[in-house]
Amino acid sequence: MQITPSQVSGRTARQVVVRPVLGESPLRAREAAAQLALPYHPVSRSDDIELVVGETSAWLETAGLKVAIRFDSAAMLHRRHGGQNELLGRAVGVKNDRHPVVFDATGGLGRDAFVLADLGCRVTLCEQTPALAWLLQDAILCAQVSRYDAVRDAVERMTVCSGQSEAQSLHAATVIYIDPMFPERKKAAAVKKEAMMLQYLSASHDGGESLMAWAWQQAIDRIVVKRPLKAPVLGERKASFTLSGKSVRFDVFVRNAHSTSVQQ
Ligand SMILES: C[S@@+](CC[C@H](N)C(=O)[O-])C[C@H]1O[C@@H](n2cnc3c(N)ncnc32)[C@H](O)[C@@H]1O
Incomplete structure (x- = not known):
């Protein structure tokens, strides 16, 4: 990287x-x-x-x-079995015999990317804050020698890219995943702390609109956007379908031109 x-x-x-x-x-x-x-x-x-x-x-x-970012921390190992993973996997289109190649346009702390890699997807995480991209890369290197087989296995499928996602022209990915920052409410203290750090570090804070515009220009099958339950849909188009959890939802935009190759 x-x-x-x-x-x-x-x-x-x-x-x-x-x-x-x-x-x-x-x-x-x-x-x-x-x-x-x-x-x-x-x-x-x-x-x-x-x-x-x-x-x-x-x-x-x-x-x-x-x-810190540790893919084999107790919290991450616990998250491997969380219900939201299933939702994220379904939103991206994971099936037993189908593991889409994902471009995570908002890398952050790499949590969602790790979940997707753990589900079998190849994931490129793009992060605009250089120090955070460095930390993600360092966390992957540490996890490559984790004592947990599953963690080592998952990080083999993760690649970090430093910079703004909008500068990328995608050819290999089939899904773009976007998790823009939004005001945090009713979150656990640890999550608030992490969100606060990301806010301090972030240079661009357009709520994801420019990422969404860029994503529609890429040759991909679907775009998945993570949103707070009651937030408006990102961008001008209607989502093809939405998967809702307890606190967040995933809006899924399926490209018509490729609709035969993507199914919920
Ligand atoms: C809410 S966090 C994502 C959290 C991530 N999904 C996770 O599981 O840890 C949003 C992150 O996206 C990054 N970001 C925002 N806009 C970006 C862009 N245009 N290109 C690359 N990274 C971006 C921010 O710097 C921030 O770290």
Whole structure:
């Protein structure tokens, strides 16, 4: 994966700096700062968002808020068996003998991408925030040596791409998955914390409209959009069908030209 410094227009994201973990070799932190063209700060300062990089660990941190990505954490292993996975799988079109190739246009913390990879899909995750794309790539490398077979197996199907999804022209994917940021309500504290970090990091905050416009221009079979239950549909077109869970729904847009190859 090639990671380039963020050059996105519109709203300015908060500056990220890289710092090493106290008492560990600073080598990896220095390398990450150079690769991302981010300032390297050996010591913590309260105002920054820090990409903290240790010898074998890494996380994002600001003002006591810490967010790490671990695909074999207890929470992720628990999520492997959650009911929403089935819904996401159905929305994307997973069947016993069918595992669509997915382009996840809003990579974030890679949760949904991991679920899809765990269901057997090949997934490219695109993330516009370079530090987050770096963290996703690092999490995949860590998970490649996880003690859990299923985790190692799933991350083999995940690839990270750094930058804005709209810059990509898709040929191999059959499904585009979009999970734009939306105001968080009634969420568990841990989820709020992660959402807050993503908001701090995000440079573009158009609610997904430009992604939807771009997605319709790609040669894919379907677009799946994750929405809060009561949010309006993204874009101008009606969804082909919707799958609703307890707190979110998936709006599925099936391309007519390919409708013989995609079925709910
Ligand atoms: C709500 S989060 C996605 C969470 C993700 N589905 C997960 O399971 O962790 C949205 C993410 O999409 C990223 N994003 C938003 N617009 C983007 C774009 N145009 N291209 C690439 N990434 C984008 C944001 O930086 C943010 O990290």
